[in-house]
Amino acid sequence: MTAEQVATLLLALGCVIALARLFGAAAKRIGQPPVIGEIVAGIAVGPSLFGAGLGDALFPTDIRPALAALANVGLVLFMFIVGYEIDPATLRGRGRAAVSVALGSTLLPLGLGVALAFWLAGRHDVRNVAAFVLFLGAAMAVTAMPVLARILADRGMVRTTVGAMALAAGAVGDIVAWSLLAFVVAMASASGVVPWHLVLIVPYLVVMFLLVRPALRRLAKEKLTPDVLALVLVGLLLSCWCAEWLGVHAIFGAFLFGAVMPRDRPALRHEILGRLEQVSVLLLLPCFFVIAGLRVDLSALGGGGLVELAAILLVAITGKVAGAYAGARLHGMDRRRSGALATLMNTRGLTELVILTVGLQLGILDTRMFSMMVVMALVTTAMAGPVLAVIYPAGQVEADRMAAERDALGAPTAFRVLVEVPPGEHAASVVREATRLARERAPAAVVVLNRLVPYPSPPEVSTGLTGELLAMTAALTELAELAAPIRDAGLTAHVTAHFTTDPIGDLAHQISAAAPDLVVTAGSRTDWPKGVRHVTVKAIEARDGEAVKASGDDTMKR
Missing domain, CATH: 1.20.1530.20 (Na+/H+ antiporter like fold)
Structure with a gap:
């Protein structure tokens, strides 16, 4: 040229x-x-x-x-x-x-x-x-x-x-x-x-x-x-x-x-x-x-x-x-x-x-x-x-998302535990604590491992869903690995994940739609809806890996 x-x-x-x-x-x-x-x-x-x-x-x-x-x-x-x-x-x-x-x-x-x-x-x-x-x-x-x-x-x-x-x-x-x-x-x-x-x-x-x-x-x-x-x-x-x-x-x-x-x-x-x-x-x-x-x-x-x-x-x-x-x-x-x-x-x-x-x-x-x-x-x-x-329309989309949450939690006659699994090293401890609580109601217990994946604004440069789908795949893969020991313990376990731009609000929607008997999280929120029984896993002890948790207003140690 x-x-x-x-x-x-x-x-x-x-x-x-x-x-x-x-x-x-x-x-x-x-x-x-x-x-x-x-x-x-x-x-x-x-x-x-x-x-x-x-x-x-x-x-x-x-x-x-x-x-x-x-x-x-x-x-x-x-x-x-x-x-x-x-x-x-x-x-x-x-x-x-x-x-x-x-x-x-x-x-x-x-x-x-x-x-x-x-x-x-x-x-x-x-x-x-x-x-x-x-x-x-x-x-x-x-x-x-x-x-x-x-x-x-x-x-x-x-x-x-x-x-x-x-x-x-x-x-x-x-x-x-x-x-x-x-x-x-x-x-x-x-x-x-x-x-x-x-x-x-x-x-x-x-x-x-x-x-x-x-x-x-x-x-x-x-x-x-x-x-x-x-x-x-x-x-x-x-x-x-x-x-x-x-x-x-x-x-x-x-x-x-x-x-x-x-x-x-x-x-x-x-x-x-x-x-x-x-x-x-x-x-x-x-x-x-x-x-x-x-x-x-x-x-x-x-x-x-x-x-x-x-x-x-x-x-x-x-x-x-x-x-x-x-x-x-x-x-x-x-x-x-x-x-x-x-x-x-x-x-x-x-x-x-x-x-x-x-x-x-x-x-x-x-x-x-x-x-x-x-x-x-x-x-x-x-x-x-x-x-x-x-x-x-958008209303039907939201209704279908909520229906999926209810289906994941299984039959309403079971004792249903919704676990909001955090990313990172605390995930296993939160799941372990939820499993312990669910085993008290076994075999009629259903454990749902859930993750709200932060959803960024649509990327400016992308041919499709590369980042979003990969983030979702990674979340579901990790949850599936965490669910395996629960199933080995004889419990029913499901995994679910979806994108969110408002984690607190979307978790509240999930709880309202699915009506679980117990919610286990790693967060520190104080505005729980009335009537929701919850357990918050707060920290991990370095020596034995056991969880220190707070249930409602009470703090318990194992």
Whole structure:
């Protein structure tokens, strides 16, 4: 690059960041995920609104290859993050229901998309009809997990039945859809690679799961140092190179590498994703939005294009919503919650844009088809918030959270102990004291280990729920370990955790909703509701590790 091109590129990158932050903030102000605004920013500089003049002035043709290169790196990091965020733990206790919802929300839009694609193929210059048909069907079937997770966090739905089911079904559905897309991409690009490369896809998968995954587990025992992060990045890039060499797109190599990363060290996982998200979301993904937006030209659709767009929207929305709704109803979920779950599964967002870009790069989609599918991705994502506000309002969300607390405490005839477990070294002593008190009522006692996890403001830079989900996973993992000795003692034990910005107020709500017979905490509050029997574990004696506790106004020592 010449000195002039370098200067132009740097100026263009400044414009990219400014546009992404400005449009993202505007979207957030009207209750939409910031990614909606960032995608719109990319379209705004393209030919759709102001013709080619604005885009050519801000992003001259000679620097676009450099922008495209940065955009591809952004895609690789984003897909690694998506793969790393998929957590098999979300399926715990929800396997069949989650699979049912995932299959419903995948197979129905896939089938309808395939049927629509046959009609659209005759209206577009499609060279490989089979690849076009399968690609469009798979593109209809994808759910944007990062956007779905962000909506759940913003609406306080993470710990509701609907939220947990959406995360679990989204994880299963994404694995199915991405696997199908990898096959379609391999088929579409088979003419450009050596045929026997495709045969090596299976050995590649075997190596990733049987050799790379165990090696990464050993790596996860280390602290996150620059060397460890460098090794992760090298492994990521090698996986992307292998995927590209085998005839599937590099993004599938990134997704697979994220999927095989170990998840038994939540803190390390949070650090890795946090560092990568900063550069990805602030710089690289905005470059991707601009490159994609420059390819979107809505001004050239015409009347026939509007008919096609309407058909695409009808199939996309109907397939996802009806499929997910049917899957939820099949497993006994009521109409309101089934509708909310179906609305969440209909979000597509940035994930859809990634898929469409791959289709455009491989020549599966033409520019007009790409433009209409981008509009579909925006509409299906933007509609989620307003629809949820109607069919699953905040009051219903709060009622479901309280119902979950009551269910966790078990039958009202049992002696129910709610333990507010603090983080840190005092947790074991608080649980030990609660277990001692519960054993006096055994076997008719239920112990619930609860933690209110401080919920920060939604992160300014994030693709999804990275920090929140990892914090919740860490809390539930610790509580599960603390619950094991209680169960060994012959008692019933449950664990529950949810986010809070008002620990005192939320604990009071929990007590009011669940009405436990005894509350055990490590706090020092004095404003206990009347009629609530409570025990406060105050300190730990250094010599024998026994607890000194205060019950009501009385102080007791053991």
